[in-house]
Amino acid sequence: MIPVTVVQPKKLSGVWAAARAAKGGFKFLAGGTDLVINARHGKNAHRVWIDISGLKELKGITEGRDKIRIGAAETAAAVCSSPAVRKWLPALAQACRHFASPPLRNMATLGGNCANASPSADAACALCAEQAAAVISRAGKIRRVAAESLFLGPKHTALSPDDLILAFEFPRRAHRGVFIKLGARESFAISKVSAAVAAELRNGVVCSLSIRLGAVGPKIVRPESAEKLLLGLRPGAAAIADAARLCAEAVSPIDDVRSTAAYRRDMARVISKRALEAVLLKTS
Amino acid sequence: MKKTAAPMLKCVVNGVKVSRAIDSGLTLSDFLRGELHLTGTKTGCNQGECGACVVVVDGKAVNSCLYMAVQANGKKVITIEGLKGKNGDPHPLVQAFADEGAVQCGFCTPGMIMSAYALLLANPAPSRAEIKQALSGNICRCTGYEMIFSAVEKAAGLLRGRGGK
Ligand SMILES: Cc1cc2nc3c(=O)[nH]c(=O)nc-3n(C[C@@H](O)[C@@H](O)[C@H](O)COP(=O)(O)OP(=O)(O)OC[C@H]3O[C@@H](n4cnc5c(N)ncnc54)[C@H](O)[C@@H]3O)c2cc1C
Ligand code: FES
Numbered sequence: 001m002i003p004v005t006v007v008q009p010k011k012l013s014g015v016w017a018a019a020r021a022a023k024g025g026f027k028f029l030a031g032g033t034d035l036v037i038n039a040r041h042g043k044n045a046h047r048v049w050i051d052i053s054g055l056k057e058l059k060g061i062t063e064g065r066d067k068i069r070i071g072a073a074e075t076a077a078a079v080c081s082s083p084a085v086r087k088w089l090p091a092l093a094q095a096c097r098h099f100a101s102p103p104l105r106n107m108a109t110l111g112g113n114c115a116n117a118s119p120s121a122d123a124a125c126a127l128c129a130e131q132a133a134a135v136i137s138r139a140g141k142i143r144r145v146a147a148e149s150l151f152l153g154p155k156h157t158a159l160s161p162d163d164l165i166l167a168f169e170f171p172r173r174a175h176r177g178v179f180i181k182l183g184a185r186e187s188f189a190i191s192k193v194s195a196a197v198a199a200e201l202r203n204g205v206v207c208s209l210s211i212r213l214g215a216v217g218p219k220i221v222r223p224e225s226a227e228k229l230l231l232g233l234r235p236g237a238a239a240i241a242d243a244a245r246l247c248a249e250a251v252s253p254i255d256d257v258r259s260t261a262a263y264r265r266d267m268a269r270v271i272s273k274r275a276l277e278a279v280l281l282k283t284s
Numbered sequence: 285m286k287k288t289a290a291p292m293l294k295c296v297v298n299g300v301k302v303s304r305a306i307d308s309g310l311t312l313s314d315f316l317r318g319e320l321h322l323t324g325t326k327t328g329c330n331q332g333e334c335g336a337c338v339v340v341v342d343g344k345a346v347n348s349c350l351y352m353a354v355q356a357n358g359k360k361v362i363t364i365e366g367l368k369g370k371n372g373d374p375h376p377l378v379q380a381f382a383d384e385g386a387v388q389c390g391f392c393t394p395g396m397i398m399s400a401y402a403l404l405l406a407n408p409a410p411s412r413a414e415i416k417q418a419l420s421g422n423i424c425r426c427t428g429y430e431m432i433f434s435a436v437e438k439a440a441g442l443l444r445g446r447g448g449k
């Protein structure tokens with residue numbers, strides 16, 4: 001048993017009341033796949049968890065005229081099986097498909113993946129490449145920020161304890177995207193290196209490009225020099241190989257249980273190259 | 285903080301309505317095993333890695349070691365004890381696991397079967413690759429997996445033969 005009291009507000013307004021009542025501080029509970037494990041490891045100073053997993057305000061995947069909206073409590077499984085996500089957010093769909101294991105995908109939410117802010121968080125990496133805005137509410141006051149600006153360092157975000165992510169919003173734009181990850185095995189492995197790429201091409205010319213690399217720095221890495229190199233080009237294999245080298249230069253990986261810094265840096269080049277090739281060289 | 289009155293958990297477990305006051309710090313695996321004495325559901329790692337604790341909630345496989353029991357409020361939970369065949373026979377998945385030699389020590393078996401059960405609810409005719417993918421969150425230290433995959437294939441065939449029941 002976990003030494004915590006879980007409260008379950010029925011509506012969003014109830015969340016703020018529960019937050020005010022929790023004098024010793026609280027945590028939001030979504031899928032619990034990080035929170036419950038942390039609590040088991042004694043990393044839970046909070047005696048109250050506010051369960052937000054069932055709130056309808058945090059649910060739903062909707063395709064508007066110029067925006068796609070995904071509720072923050074939607075699970076990885078729901079995201080990767082959504083036709084709207086597959087159509088408009090290909091890198092995110094792939095990241096959620098290769099995420100953890102099937103039962104964990106039924107629990108783990110996008111909001112939790114971001115708020116936990118692991119540098120190896122797959123969905124968070126793809127959200128950045130897909131230009132997500134996070135819709136955040138604090139005591140009912142709503143603001144929108146670039147999801148990327150939330151990440152400050154390993155497990156460290158710009159969110160205050162009472163900031164609740166309601167949803168992520170994305171520009172509705174036809175583009176190509178991929179997410180590739182390298183783990184210890186094909187399924188059910190946390191990334192040693194991951195790459196998310198989203199790009200728009202016009203007549204073969206790259207007119208927008210975002211590259212994000214996961215698990216190779218204190219936060220998700222944006223290799224801007226590689227993006228700049230390819231923008232405006234009709235890229236071939238040589239330009240992509242150059243850009244992939246710039247990606248490897250942009251990372252600052254560490255040695256840890258999953259891999260070594262040297263291997264990660266080299267694989268950042270290989271995985272970036274594969275991702276860029278898949279997006280930029282595919283014909284259609 | 286002082287504890288307020290224990291919350292009520294109202295859900296349906298294996299077809300039976302459950303309604304009781306519980307400590308909200310219980311995980312679903314704690315609740316099933318400790319309170320309902322449904323000890324078929326195993327806990328191995330208690331951290332989402334092994335899949336021994338997989339149960340099916342509203343048609344979807346979840347790791348009950350990380351799922352807070354109160355989150356099952358209003359939902360339908362199925363555990364290994366809830367799988368029954370016709371006329372008191374074992375459920376085709378259970379029978380196929382036995383027939384194919386997919387059980388050695390048996391510790392992973394309930395979780396494997398529940399993951400397979402969720403797969404067959406969504407996809408009655410899975411390919412071998414889809415079976416492997418669906419069971420990728422379940423670890424077995426004994427069998428080498430091949431017999432498990434064969435058992436799921438066999439059960440899928442049996443269930444299709446009798447209209448999914
Ligand atoms: C065995 C295992 C394998 C895994 N493999 C992967 C993997 O391959 N790739 C990967 O990316 N991740 C992986 N994960 C981690 C992944 O499951 C989590 O990061 C998950 O996405 C967190 O979401 P949750 O809903 O479970 O969050 P919770 O555990 O409920 O919450 C996590 C944190 O986020 C906060 N939070 C949750 N929702 C919100 C919100 N809407 N607004 C503000 N704060 C919020 C909580 O307060 C808490 O601090 C793995 C986990 C396990 C246990
Ligand atoms: S006990 Fe839940 S996954 Fe191992």
Ligand code: FES
Nearest residue numbers: 388389424425426
């Ligand atoms: S039969 Fe022993 S762990 Fe699978």
